[in-house]
Amino acid sequence: MKVIYTxxxxxxxxAPEVVEEMLxxxxxxxxxxxxxxxxxxxxxxxxxxxxxxxxxxxGATPDEILFTSCGTESDNTAIRAALASDPDKxxxxxxxxEHPAVKNLCEYLSKNGYSVTFLPVDRQGRLDPxxxxxxxxNDTAVVSIMWANNETGVIFPIEEIVQMVKEMGIxxxxxxxxxxxxxxxxxRKVPVDMLSLSGHKLHASKGVGALYVRKGTKFSPFLIGGxxxxxxxxxxxxxxxxxxxxxxxxxxxxxxxxxxxRVKYLxxxxxxxxxxxxxxxxxxxxxEHRLPNTTNISFEYVEGEAILLMMNExxxxxxxxxxxxxxxxEPSHVLRxxxxxxxxxxxxxxxxxxxxNTEEEIDFIIEKLPPIIERLRELSPYWKQ
Amino acid sequence: MWEYTDKVIDxxxxxxxxxxxxxxxxxxEEGSLACGDALTLTFKLDDEKRIKDAKFKTFGCASAIAxxxxxxxxxxxxxxxxxxxxxxxxIARYLGGLPKExxxxxxxxxxxxxxxxxxxxxxxxxxxxxxxVCECFGVTDLQIERAIRENNLATVEEVTDYTKAGGGCExxxxxxxxxxxxxxxxxxxxHRKPARLTNIQxxxxxxxxxxxxxxxxxxxxxxxxxxxxVVGNTVIVKLRGTCATCVASQxxxxxxxxxxxxxxxxxxxxVEEVQQ
Numbered sequence: 148m149k150v151i152y153t154x155x156x157x158x159x160x161x162a163p164e165v166v167e168e169m170l171x172x173x174x175x176x177x178x179x180x181x182x183x184x185x186x187x188x189x190x191x192x193x194x195x196x197x198x199x200x201x202x203x204x205x206g207a208t209p210d211e212i213l214f215t216s217c218g219t220e221s222d223n224t225a226i227r228a229a230l231a232s233d234p235d236k237x238x239x240x241x242x243x244x245e246h247p248a249v250k251n252l253c254e255y256l257s258k259n260g261y262s263v264t265f266l267p268v269d270r271q272g273r274l275d276p277x278x279x280x281x282x283x284x285n286d287t288a289v290v291s292i293m294w295a296n297n298e299t300g301v302i303f304p305i306e307e308i309v310q311m312v313k314e315m316g317i318x319x320x321x322x323x324x325x326x327x328x329x330x331x332x333x334x335r336k337v338p339v340d341m342l343s344l345s346g347h348k349l350h351a352s353k354g355v356g357a358l359y360v361r362k363g364t365k366f367s368p369f370l371i372g373g374x375x376x377x378x379x380x381x382x383x384x385x386x387x388x389x390x391x392x393x394x395x396x397x398x399x400x401x402x403x404x405x406x407x408x409r410v411k412y413l414x415x416x417x418x419x420x421x422x423x424x425x426x427x428x429x430x431x432x433x434x435e436h437r438l439p440n441t442t443n444i445s446f447e448y449v450e451g452e453a454i455l456l457m458m459n460e461x462x463x464x465x466x467x468x469x470x471x472x473x474x475x476x477e478p479s480h481v482l483r484x485x486x487x488x489x490x491x492x493x494x495x496x497x498x499x500x501x502x503x504n505t506e507e508e509i510d511f512i513i514e515k516l517p518p519i520i521e522r523l524r525e526l527s528p529y530w531k532q
Numbered sequence: 533m534w535e536y537t538d539k540v541i542d543x544x545x546x547x548x549x550x551x552x553x554x555x556x557x558x559x560x561e562e563g564s565l566a567c568g569d570a571l572t573l574t575f576k577l578d579d580e581k582r583i584k585d586a587k588f589k590t591f592g593c594a595s596a597i598a599x600x601x602x603x604x605x606x607x608x609x610x611x612x613x614x615x616x617x618x619x620x621x622x623i624a625r626y627l628g629g630l631p632k633e634x635x636x637x638x639x640x641x642x643x644x645x646x647x648x649x650x651x652x653x654x655x656x657x658x659x660x661x662x663x664x665v666c667e668c669f670g671v672t673d674l675q676i677e678r679a680i681r682e683n684n685l686a687t688v689e690e691v692t693d694y695t696k697a698g699g700g701c702e703x704x705x706x707x708x709x710x711x712x713x714x715x716x717x718x719x720x721x722x723h724r725k726p727a728r729l730t731n732i733q734x735x736x737x738x739x740x741x742x743x744x745x746x747x748x749x750x751x752x753x754x755x756x757x758x759x760x761x762v763v764g765n766t767v768i769v770k771l772r773g774t775c776a777t778c779v780a781s782q783x784x785x786x787x788x789x790x791x792x793x794x795x796x797x798x799x800x801x802x803v804e805e806v807q808q
Contacts, residue, residue: 260800450568452593456544470568471593471634476669476692476699478568489566526550526597528572528589529565 148462151508153417155348156297156325156441156499157466161391162350168394169352172387180384181375190386197393201357204396205323205342206333213358213380214389218324218345219248221358222291224369224380225341226252229289229318230261232365236288242266242274242303243484245293249322250480253291266292271433272301272485276308283311289318294326294342298468298481298497299432300441302330306337313338318364324348324356328399329406329438340364346388350501351395355388402502410500411439413509417498418442420513425520431487431495440500443468445482445491448530449523454496457519463512468495490529536594537628543598548605551587560648562640567669567696569596569637573603573644577652583607583615588644595627595634602626603641612649618642619682620694635694639679665707668700673711680715687712729798735762737797742769746792750784757789765800767793781805 178187328349346355372381451467468479478492524530556574563570569592578584588600620638662674
């Protein structure tokens with residue numbers, strides 16, 4: 148069965164060009180870049196090139212890029228570094244809709260001596276900057292706010308809010324894992340102090356991420372050990388994946404227009420047709436300020452896992468914010484923070500596209516989904532025609 | 533992804549007996565939209581008072597739909613007495629097992645069946661018996677007790693898998709532990725300290741902990757510690773004896789004294805040595 152992959156906010160296909168770029172570093176050039184022999188040492192130059200490519204995508208300089216093992220490590224490193232460099236300050240400000248890499252870390256810290264402010268969002272998943280400004284205090288050590296939400300695709304006004312935070316001398320970190328590669332990001336224009344990105348969300352491999360740390364930002368390492376990454380992140384470099392990440396960033400830069408025109412067109416078509424053809428379906432999240440590839444739609448009176456497994460029968464891959472898919476008993480914390488009613492939250496489906504999706508695939512989903520919803524509604528005691 | 537058996541997938545994709553029996557003899561409703569799954573079971577009896585037809589309508593995940601479908605297959609042909617003995621485990625076994633996190637789907641089936649039988653017998657819809665323990669999912673102490681007994685559950689996590697209780701805000705976990713201990717006849721050990729201490733209580737507790745727990749072990753190495761002051765959550769102490777000159781005294785202070793006080797008094801505490 149052909150797989151129709153529309154779950155790209157979960158992970159992406161590694162681009163064929165990226166795979167090709169990575170392969171020599173497994174069988175031929177397997178050295179350690181820190182070695183004194185040129186067999187290993189020559190790889191330092193390849194890492195440097197990769198660092199330049201990652202930096203270029205977000206408008207940074209290469210020495211502001213640290214390679215990590217994943218987005219979660221980047222987020223943890225950033226927040227802990229900010230706290231460690233100003234140990235007297237005990238307040239963290241974040242939002243209620245962060246990825247677990249930030250949310251659960253902050254919840255953990257709130258039980259270990261820190262006070263955490265979780266900013267609310269409105270029904271469309273938007274952040275009110277006033278809430279942030281009112282929460283800032285002399286005790287604030289770090290503000291960590293995601294650039295774009297993984298579940299709804301809603302983009303936060305980072306450019307607008309970062310100014311005020313910086314004026315107060317507070318460190319600003321953003322989890323831009325979902326945003327990098329999908330929308331233009333330039334840290335010269337948006338002066339965040341730290342920014343997390345992840346390889347496998349932009350067609351590089353799993354197991355590699357990066358953290359941007361603005362020059363002059365106080366920093367202390369999370370992993371302590373060898374001198375790699377100029378002592379800022381110990382551990383032998385994941386050479387092949389880092390080189391792959393470099394290539395993926397180079398490609399992302401080239402494809403950003405396609406992402407915002409072609410992918411957006413397909414997403415809009417999928418979304419509009421679903422909302423038109425299926426009654427009691429509603430969009431979750433701000434239609435306007437949103438990633439071009441993501442749509443999150445709720446189908447009332449049916450449950451998300453059941454929808455996913457029926458789509459699975461046709462090879463269609465997507466995600467849900469329902470309780471049953473999360474392994475917890477409550478639906479997505481993002482949808483709950485937005486005040487999406489339970490009737491809809493349990494039946495939410497997220498489609499996240501990539502440049503590899505075709506119009507035929509989108510048409511196939513549009514054809515298959517309405518009967519699935521209809522069938523599940525026939526089974527549902529709440530559905531009255 | 534859940535590891536569902538082929539039978540679960542089969543009953544999910546091809547549910548048996550979906551719908552509502554016309555002019556039913558029994559109706560049982562269980563669950564709610566808020567909880568994420570709900571089941572309406574209807575049945576019709578034949579002349580010999582056996583279940584001639586049973587149908588379900590279910591809102592929920594694959595295992596909720598499969599459990600409902602299995603339930604209707606199991607009870608068809610049974611007398612009400614036989615049906616009354618069907619357990620959640622029977623439903624799970626019929627399906628070749630359910631992931632443990634999904635056992636509550638089988639419990640939902642059993643509960644709906646009981647309600648449908650009670651409806652037929654004209655027993656007025658029983659008021660929620662017992663006291664609500666889990667506010668998030670509206671689960672009572674009696675329901676939890678029953679699940680513990682019938683399925684031999686030993687941990688809060690297992691109780692959550694079977695009843696959902698404790699799966700939301702988690703504030704009822706201690707109560708659930710108490711119920712487990714009660715069922716198994718164990719004395720309940722309260723390991724948590726009062727949630728909020730007044731300043732006086734806090735200082736007293738710090739003093740006691742220093743005397744009882746910390747000083748004796750420092751004294752073994754010829755050291756000692758004196759409480760100087762408590763400012764908010766900062767405990768100011770002075771190290772004496774060998775501790776005062778020990779190069780590792782900061783390690784002792786942070787890793788031993790502080791963690792001990794955090795464990796036994798309150799996790800917000802930090803320990804500092806008095807400035808000379």
